[in-house]
Amino acid sequence: MSVGVHAVTTSDFPQWDRELLFHILDNIHDVVLVIDSDTTIVYANEAYAKILGVPVAKVLGRRLDKIEPKAAAIEILRTGKPTSGADYLDSLGIDVVGSSFPLYNGDSIIGCVSTFKNITEVVELNRELQQTKGLADYLKEQLEQWEQLPLSFKEYVGQNRNVKETLVLAAKVARTDSTVLIRGESGVGKEVLARAVHNSSRRKDMPLIKVNCAAIPEDLIESELFGYEDGAFTGAKKGGKLGKFELAHSGTIFLDEIGDMSYTMQAKLLRVLQEKEFERVGGTKPIKVNIRVIAATNRDLESMIKQGAFRRDLYYRLNIVPLNLTPLRERKDDILALAKTFLGQFAKEVGHELILSPQVVGFFQDYDWPGNIRELQNVLEHASIVCNGMIIEMYHLPAQLIPSTFDQYDKTKDSSSVKEIIASVERELILSALVTHKNNRTKAMEALGFSRRVFYDKLRRYGIK
Ligand SMILES: Nc1ncnc2c1ncn2[C@@H]1O[C@H](COP(=O)(O)OP(=O)(O)OP(=O)(O)O)[C@@H](O)[C@H]1O
Numbered sequence: 527m528s529v530g531v532h533a534v535t536t537s538d539f540p541q542w543d544r545e546l547l548f549h550i551l552d553n554i555h556d557v558v559l560v561i562d563s564d565t566t567i568v569y570a571n572e573a574y575a576k577i578l579g580v581p582v583a584k585v586l587g588r589r590l591d592k593i594e595p596k597a598a599a600i601e602i603l604r605t606g607k608p609t610s611g612a613d614y615l616d617s618l619g620i621d622v623v624g625s626s627f628p629l630y631n632g633d634s635i636i637g638c639v640s641t642f643k644n645i646t647e648v649v650e651l652n653r654e655l656q657q658t659k660g661l662a663d664y665l666k667e668q669l670e671q672w673e674q675l676p677l678s679f680k681e682y683v684g685q686n687r688n689v690k691e692t693l694v695l696a697a698k699v700a701r702t703d704s705t706v707l708i709r710g711e712s713g714v715g716k717e718v719l720a721r722a723v724h725n726s727s728r729r730k731d732m733p734l735i736k737v738n739c740a741a742i743p744e745d746l747i748e749s750e751l752f753g754y755e756d757g758a759f760t761g762a763k764k765g766g767k768l769g770k771f772e773l774a775h776s777g778t779i780f781l782d783e784i785g786d787m788s789y790t791m792q793a794k795l796l797r798v799l800q801e802k803e804f805e806r807v808g809g810t811k812p813i814k815v816n817i818r819v820i821a822a823t824n825r826d827l828e829s830m831i832k833q834g835a836f837r838r839d840l841y842y843r844l845n846i847v848p849l850n851l852t853p854l855r856e857r858k859d860d861i862l863a864l865a866k867t868f869l870g871q872f873a874k875e876v877g878h879e880l881i882l883s884p885q886v887v888g889f890f891q892d893y894d895w896p897g898n899i900r901e902l903q904n905v906l907e908h909a910s911i912v913c914n915g916m917i918i919e920m921y922h923l924p925a926q927l928i929p930s931t932f933d934q935y936d937k938t939k940d941s942s943s944v945k946e947i948i949a950s951v952e953r954e955l956i957l958s959a960l961v962t963h964k965n966n967r968t969k970a971m972e973a974l975g976f977s978r979r980v981f982y983d984k985l986r987r988y989g990i991k
Pocket residue numbers: 673674675676681682683684710711712713714715716717718719782824867899900903
């Protein structure tokens with residue numbers, strides 16, 4: 527029995543010849559690739575063809591630096607330092623894991639050997655797992671602030687002609703994968719419409735991820751959108767973090783307040799919209815995503831373009847199907863239906879039916895609603911808490927609407943005396959103070975600056991229990 531460097535010969539293995547060694551190498555399941563000092567591929571085993579799908583004969587004699595210029599083996603020819611770990615092969619678009627080491631003849635490096643396996647599937651699975659985990663975190667974050675929003679167009683309150691036209695167009699575009707741009711003042715229901723589009727699309731079972739572009743600080747928005755790799759910056763979470771684009775993979779991303787995104791970020795966003803791929807912060811590997819984009823803004827993008835604050839090319843990319851939502855003051859025919867919906871919701875919370883007095887109905891029709899549907903909802907929520915009975919009167923409305931209450935009296939030349947008007951305003955202020963101080967009478971009294979005797983006298987007079 528003779529002994530080699532790491533081998534012995536026996537009667538079954540009388541010699542370790544070339545043929546036997548090549549046979550062994552060819553049957554190893556991992557790719558084995560050998561290059562010489564000018565990166566010419568001098569050997570590739572059969573796994574190379576099986577795993578990479580390229581016949582061995584096609585690569586032998588070709589230079590690796592022309593095929594895969596970023597390959598670790600090329601760097602090893604220069605440094606002589608073995609490496610191991612995961613890598614991404616640009617030329618084939620696959621993820622691999624393995625190791626490479628230099629070959630020496632005396633002191634000089636004559637080549638390099640790489641062994642690796644394809645882990646694209648594992649990387650994909652890991653990505654799905656990361657997406658699921660990220661999604662769970664995101665949903666947890668959102669759960670507390672999640673609004674009860676209508677689920678589809680059927681539940682979307684809106685009978686006004688303009689709104690109906692918008693809804694019909696929205697329902698049509700929902701069936702496609704087109705980018706949608708929702709325009710309208712704050713509180714007009716842009717997010718509700720975005721959800722309705724997503725929920726009526728074929729992506730409805732996949733995530734709808736919202737990004738409020740105005741709420742994220744400029745230095746964080748890139749990592750929020752695209753995620754980051756492990757150690758991308760100081761304070762970065764270990765293991766990296768998935769961005770909103772990856773969370774939205776296969777689903778929809780809702781870019782709210784898009785007009786507030788910085789000019790630099792607009793360029794990066796445009797690239798993603800065009801190429802459907804991006805890199806994480808601190809990463810080099812391109813990540814492909816399949817997403818539908820819905821953007822919304824209350825800003826005048828056309829003026830912003832003229833002022834150089836919004837990119838024209840991004841505008842064209844986003845404005846494929848614009849959906850305009852009319853402000854509430856121009857769709858007053860919807861006010862009562864919306865009010866009824868909200869009162870129905872609040873009635874469940876307070877435990878009794880709620881209706882509007884004729885004065886309140888009149889006032890709602892006259893009022894301008896600068897905060898649109900959100901303002902209407904908030905006003906009714908306030909009134910439903912303050913009102914002990916079933917009928918919501920003017921004095922149940924929030925204090926900030928009180929100047930308008932005076933207008934109302936003036937306009938209609940209401941027969942109420944000044945005394946009555948003051949009394950109704952005073953009653954409202956007391957009720958508001960009680961709500962603010964969670965029914966703590968002493969605190970409400972102090973806040974209003976009344977003495978105890980005057981305060982309790984007024985409670986009695988106004989029938990406040
Ligand atoms: N058609 C509707 N039916 C029922 N509720 C609605 C409708 N439209 C809006 N709302 C309610 O009004 C509130 C404001 O809506 P939403 O957040 O969609 O407005 P927005 O235009 O996105 O506001 P912003 O520009 O401030 O983000 C929400 O609480 C929503 O539930």
